[in-house]
Amino acid sequence: AAGVIQSPRHLIKEKRETATLKCYPIPRHDTVYWYQQGPGQDPQFLISFYEKMQSDKGSIPDRFSAQQFSDYHSELNMSSLELGDSALYFCASSLNGGSAREQYFGPGTRLTVT
Amino acid sequence: AQSVAQPEDQVNVAEGNPLTVKCTYSVSGNPYLFWYVQYPNRGLQFLLKYITGDNLVKGSYGFEAEFNKSQTSFHLKKPSALVSDSALYFCAVRDGPMDSSYKLIFGSGTRLLVRP
Known part of the structure; x- marks a missing residue:
């Protein structure tokens, strides 16, 4: 079965640079979520979209x-990168707004800011 | 605000023994609870969810979870642990609705180590 695709899988940037992370949801899924997971941390919600409109912001x-x-x-654009932005960024998708439906996560993009 | 707590940073169990990973929740309204597993350098994989109905929920890879309203708990269980179950486990609660977005609020995670 098709899964959530994220690209790139690894990204190394310097401080003050910009980065763009891409997410391709499971076909027919209409909701996309972005999460950030710092080292040794739990995933933290960043932002979500439903039917191409921003639906929530964390x-x-x-x-x-x-x-x-x-x-x-979906694409996550990050500018003026800081060392603290180094983290694993996950995209997740779900169907029909995800009211009672589970979210399916991509493999993540590991961003390292030097 | 919705929240979940995982009181144990790590759980150690011998292969073949039963395992329990604990989770307690604090929500307003009915809880929608989830368990995810994360293997090293991998994304989160959905294991199971509780929405309504039977308090015992069965999920992937032989895992199950028991919803207990009086104790506000949603512990993850497996009758016989495998070494391959060793991973990081996250309990999560749905937070929403907000314009059809139902973001997940995660616990701090519990590392499960199954020794041979």
Whole structure:
């Protein structure tokens, strides 16, 4: 079965650079969530999209932005990167707003900021 | 605010023995609870969920969880542990609704170590 695809899997950037993370949800899933997992931490919700509209916002820095496109894929744009942005970034998708449905997670993008 | 707590950082169990990974929750309204497992350098894999109905929920890989409303707990269990079960386990609660978004709030995670 098709899973959530994230690219790239690994990314190394320097401070103050920009990064773009991409997420391709499971086909027919209409909701995408982004989470950030710092070293030894639990995943923290950043932002979500339902039917291409932002549906919720968590602890996402103003330096970050995201969007969901017409084909339902999503991109997380990160600017003015800081050392503290080094983390594993997960995308998850679900169907029909995910009211009682589980979220399916991608393998994550490991971002290292040097 | 919705929250879950996992009181144990690590659980050690011998292969073949039963295992329990603990989770307690604090929610307003009816809880929607989930268990996910994370293997090293991998994403989170869904194990099981409680929405409503039977208090004993069966999931993937032989795992099950017992929902206890009076104790506000949702402990993960398996009758016979395997070495391959060694991983990081997260309990999560659904937080929402917010315009059809139901983000997950995760516990701090419990590392399960099954020794041969």
